[in-house]
Amino acid sequence: MTHQTPTPRLSTTGLSGRTALITGAGLGIGRATALRFAQEGARLILCDIDADRLEETRNLVAPTGADMLIRQGDVTDEMVVEKLAMDARAFGLPDILVNNVGGGRSGRIWDLSVQDGDDTMRISLRSMFLCTRAFLPSMIAAGYGRVVCLSSGARNGTVWNALHMGACxxxxxxxxxxxxxxxxxxxxxxxxxTINAVAPGPIDTELAGAFLRNIEAQGHAYSPFRTVPMRRLGTPREVADAILYLASENASYVTGTTLDVAGGR
Known part of the structure; x- marks a missing residue:
């Protein structure tokens, strides 16, 4: 019996002409996602609290020829998000929302102030609530939308916990x-x-890469180079590709799920 090689199936992300809003676009995963989406033909609304970093992202994305709206602001502030929504109406309301903003102070619970805890929840959750709440109605009205939220492998405990530094x-x-x-x-x-989450593991971003390499240099048993089966850090581009998948037509029957991008960890 002769076996024929199947004809390769052409795949399209369907992002060409779509408008994507990406928060935290000034560095790391947010910046990589902006560049990746631009390469797929998306129009971009890029937001970050740091104007200088946001301008750097604009300059990196510009060679793709992508149409961009750049807005500096703190998306944990309701008024800032309302203004962003007004500006987006003039530019084109997003078909895709990437809730990338996150962060907070690490520390054991007895070392954290109440303000530290509040700030962490505000950055990682309030920002997501406000942006999703602001842009979902237009997606529902259009009968189409993709929301991708950044979680983390930290939801199951982190290297900070293993190092007795705390990250509760x-x-x-x-x-x-x-x-x-x-x-x-x-x-x-x-x-x-649809709405889904991406949970990165140890990623070589501007903020985390040096710290994670320092752990390895110290020979610590919990270094990601030892505990990640693939024995390396992930790249922002690899996380951006996962976000791209969930934002694409290829994930049309995927919702309510979390995609780990963590090298098998």
Whole structure:
């Protein structure tokens, strides 16, 4: 019996002409996602709290010829998000929302102030709630939308915990992202809008890369170079590709799920 090689199936992301809003676009995963989406033909609304970093992202994306709206602001502020929504109406409301903003102070619970805990929840969860709440109605009205939220492998405990440094507030916030995504997937039902999460493991970003390499240099048993089966850090581009998948036509039947990008960890 002769076996014929199947004809390769042409795949398209369907991002060409779509408008994507990416928060935290000034560095790392947000910047890589902006560049990746631009390469696929998307129009971009890029937001970050740091104007200089945002301008650097604009300069990196510009050679792709992507149409961009750049807005500096703190998306944990309701008024800032309302203004962003007004500006987006003039530019073109997003078909895709990437809730990338996150962060907070690490530390054991007895070393963290109440303000530290509040700030972590505000950055990682309030920003997501405000932006999703602002842009979901237009997606539902259009019968189409993709929302991708950044969680973290930290939801299951982090290298900070293993090093006895503590990350309870951050881990709690990132676990909250999973609940947010699961519940909204049910609420959105057959609206044509999907919502999913991406959970990066140890990624070689501007903020985390040096710290993670220092752990390895110290020969620590919990170094990601030892505990990650693939024995390396991930790249922002690898996370951006996962975000791209969930934002694409290729993930049309995927909602309420979390995609780990963590080298098998």
């Amino acid at each position: 507030a951050y881990s709690t916030a990132k676990a909250g992202v999973i609940g947010f995504v699961r519940d909204l997937a049910i609420e959105l039902g057959d609206s044509g809008v």
